[in-house]
Amino acid sequence: MEITEVENGLILEYVEDFEARHIFECGQCFRWKKEQDGSYTGIAYGRVLNVKSDYENGIVLLGNTNLKDFWSIWFDYFDLGRNYGAIKEALSEDPVLGMAISHGKGIRILKQEPWELLISYIISANNSIPMISRSVGLLSEMYGKQIHYRGEAYYAFPDPVKLLEAGIDGISLCRAGFRCKYIYQAAKMVEAGEIRLQEIASMDIDNARTTLMKIPGVGPKVADCIMLFSMQKYGAYPVDVWVKRVTKHFFFDRDVKMKEIQRFAEEKFGDMAGFAQEYLFYFARDLNCK
């Protein structure tokens, strides 16, 4: 990779396995908005960033940043030190994964913030992606810190304290329905130190899952999403309806239970299950696999 500093941004060249559309639209994040020019603008770690990529030429343009933030935030956020070529090659031994990977070849799993993901995925339960994005956006607008970029206002995701101050009634304004009480309780547990996300992140996958599931609104699927997308637990294989459908369709072709799918993923993909899940999810949505 080669980095050039330009006016209010960076040009990255010789970047492999990076396609903004695949990264931001494979279901792992809710705060990146597509712009007219095909770039994406989002907010993470208290910074607003604009991203545009050209997969074939290995070019990524980062707007509204600098070298310091690149090395302290964005290099890790986009996991640019990871060799996705090797992962894709290994997974492609399976022909179904081979197809899925050619559909989403530029997917990278972002290293997002555990607290924001905990709340985002509590909201995701029995909910659709546009509605989840809206609720997370509303919480941020109402209770998060405002940041300006190109004359527009962006909002960081609010701290637990801010949500506690808002109370259940304040939280309910984000239109997350029955999940609002879980959001409030989660904030309470985190603020009280009853749940320590950093500690959970350092546990092995089974202990981390069990501990996360003590939080109301967090079941097996939500726990696996939090672990995969913010705690680098790449053996997690979150099974939502799409992953259930696509796994069932290509690998079973019969009625299967969640537990069977979990065991199958663990045995077939091992510590790469999370990557396989993302390729399959994006593929299933593309195919509208039912």
Added chain:
DNA sequence: AAACAGGAACCAC
């Protein structure tokens, strides 16, 4: 306008 979409809680068994 009724049917459908989407995970976890909760309660029987």
Added chain:
DNA sequence: GTGGTTCCTGTT
């Protein structure tokens, strides 16, 4: 521990 029902908001 498994199975069925309910929760909320929105779209088709």
